[in-house]
Amino acid sequence: MIARVQDGTLLAARVLLAAALLPTGIARALNVSGFALTLAGSGMPAPNGVATAAVVVQVFGPLALILGVLPRLTGLALAAFAAVTAFVLHPFWHFVGPAAVAERTLMLADLGLAGGFLIYALMGPGAWSWQGWRAGVPAPAPSAKATAGKASAKGNAARGGGKRPTGRAPARAAA
Template sequence: MVCSQTNPDGARDVPGRTHDGLLLLARLLLAAALLPTGIARALNVSGFALTLAGTGLPSPNLVATAAVVVQVFGPLALLVGVLPRLTGLGLGGFAVAMAVLLHPFWQFSGPAAVAERTLMLADLGLAGGFLLYAATGPGAWSWQGWRQGARPQPRPTAARAAAPKAASRGKRPAGRSPTRAAA
């Protein structure tokens, strides 16, 4: 899904470079939040499994392996812009699940509870970003945009912008020959 902007006269425009640039920047920042941790966990899956076992989670090795796969390949899919709805929903669900599993602030008191609550809210904020990505899509500067042929549209020059106005007033634009009717 691609958002569009509206002109003052109510006509819809193709999204501009700024829109696509912001979507690319958002994808880069969201991926940067997960990918380094995913790589670190991939290098020490057994340590992450021990952390999950400490929460009482059944099958911590299986869950740790699945989490590492999601945390490495999800951000890569996000960077490239493939399957945005599936990627956004999957990473959003992953962020919520990890927030609840790894940051149970209600089990702590004092400064530890504040720190765990802050980490949990940060993970929930990431989940919100992933859900926004699922709703808006990756933009034209992505694999999906390239596949759909969504190329950034050039801005109209003064001559191109003046031509439709002249035609609407009954005048012929300068530099064009009149068309002749076939006999």
């Protein structure tokens, strides 16, 4: 039960983190040249290359995040992207008054996202992800019948019935 809650929470966290980048990434993908012009206006070197790289990260990164594909690489790449974005796009030290407060707030929000992506890189995506699916479905909990069989085997061993040989359990016919 607790594992399901944890996996569900990790899925919700992945979706919420992706929601912070994916809409902007899609909007920028629909107008890469406009985004490149904005970057050029701010003095960014090689604005076309930077705009293309940013769109790739902002679209495919959140999709990989939601699906749980390559969590360490995805988490670290998105954390680096969010941290660089924070300092490049929100230099609050160049502003005064309310504009400085707004830019500082946006910078701290981007740094908070970077922290969330780092936690994802360390924790992993959980069982409800591509990685969890590839690792296999966890074994179901033992049933009452299997538990009773183990208890009787332990009782036989205690009465001098001996230990079972290690290795594969013998196949039994279905009752």
